[in-house]
Amino acid sequence: MPNELFHQNELQVYNTLTRSKEVFRPLHPPFVGLYVCGPTVYSEPHLGNCRTFVSFDVINRYLRHLGYKVRYVRNITDAGHIESTAGDAGDRISEQAKIESVEPMEIVQKYSNAFRQIMARFNTLPPDIEPTATGHIIEQIEMTKAIIESGYGYEVDGNVFFDVERFSKDHPYTQLSGRNLDEMLNNTRDLGGQQLKRGRLDFALWIKAKPEHLQHWPSPWGEGYPGWHIECSAMSTKYLGKEFDIHGGGLDLIPTHHTNEVAQSIACNHTQPVKYWLHTNMLTVNGQKMSKSLGNSFLPEELFSGTHPLLDRGYSPMTVRYFMLQAHYSSTLDFTNEALQAAEKGYKKMMSVVRHLQSVVPSGTVDAEQVRAVNACMVGMYNGMNNDFNTAMAFAAINEVAGLINTWANAGKGKADIDADTLMRLQETITVFVYDIFGLKEETAAGGEVLGGVMNLVIDIRKEAREKRDFAISDKIRDTLQTVGITLKDSKDGTTWEQS
């Protein structure tokens, strides 16, 4: 564990439940239970979805770095659900299966694979458990039965609903959303097709399958399928217990999904399920939330390749990851060409700084001001992350010493005017933060030994040409390499190259 000195400060997290920043204290240290609502696998995830999972990836990584034994559970919603019997819309997985003329489970498999591939490209660590809704039908049925027994669930014609009004008389229902329950109950907005439910806020725990519905299972109430919210309650309880530490998701899930999750868990387990609720904000395009229904969503692939009409060109997965981490997870983040270009430069610069730092050695002299700056950087990185995982602040701390590191690497010919111990700690800390916590990695493929050998030769030839002042040859080498994406960088110590 590096630099004990620098993370004495306690980790603070913003808890949606209490609407305040709190010191993070796990229920059963050193263990931490982390549950994040995963994707519904009926189509490819868009970039907004990815932001949430990238944010929680950093949270997961930082908790592990601090020494916690994290169990990270992220579900896959593969049981098509519609929230109530309202309307005639089918569930999305069945709809997509019909469109593609395949089995629902083929849809589920296809888009689960796609999701995992995308997450891997963003270099996110896989969850420790990735439970599926269809794999936990029994648990959901059992939980529904328990809720009925507790008096908060009722059956109507093969459907089971959660009685929100009754629940709210005994427990705070709107604690997470901060909404006024009476106003919600009296909202005159007509949602249609509510004839089966007793109350307008009631939601489905189990839904009777219509004949055309492809995914259905037997239950005490007949053939049907589970409501959306119950899967997360059932699976989080199963793998993390009746009470666990952190539950996360996008903030658009707060008023409905997470509110109902809490109600179900309390109804079944008689305890507040989650200690800290963490919510990520939305990715926006021109100030508007990115979403499929608005038609302004980007698929990751369109972004990487630059084929999306709003993009000038493509941006790599690590550029996008860096872009996302430049903002705090609880702020909206606006998606523009200019912002992506800035992120690309920033990402490359950060990686270059990390590379440069590796080969620096102590010069033998110690400059007190440089030592101070280096220590401030390390403190700053931890302070940023301890401040509700503020990656933007941590980035700034690194950039504060980036100039110093580059000066050592270039003008100082790889020598730093700080003591060996401080230099070693800086190298270790920055490496750990950039690679292990921010989850950034090199994308410019080293090209393998063959290319490396060729490049050494080419650079050597160019060096000889320059020494002979044959600039026609040396510039031809440089310019031609540039056209195939290899940039030469001259410095006093020689020439290095980079593949873009």
Added chain:
RNA sequence: GGUCGGAUGGCCGAGUGGCUAGGCAGAGCUCUGCAAAAGCUCGUACAGCGGUUCGAAUCCGCUUCCGACCUCCA
């Protein structure tokens, strides 16, 4: 309509009352055969109007604009 949250320099974005991040873009300089890379210097911005305070981007009120949720949504 109700509820909640925002408005920060050309752009993106931190910011826990006082030391006024950071990145990108731009200008100048250094280095360099030229360029690139790298380094140094340069921007006193916080929607508007009041108020609290010795002092507010930061707290309070009002106004304007924007967004999210209330229906599936990360």
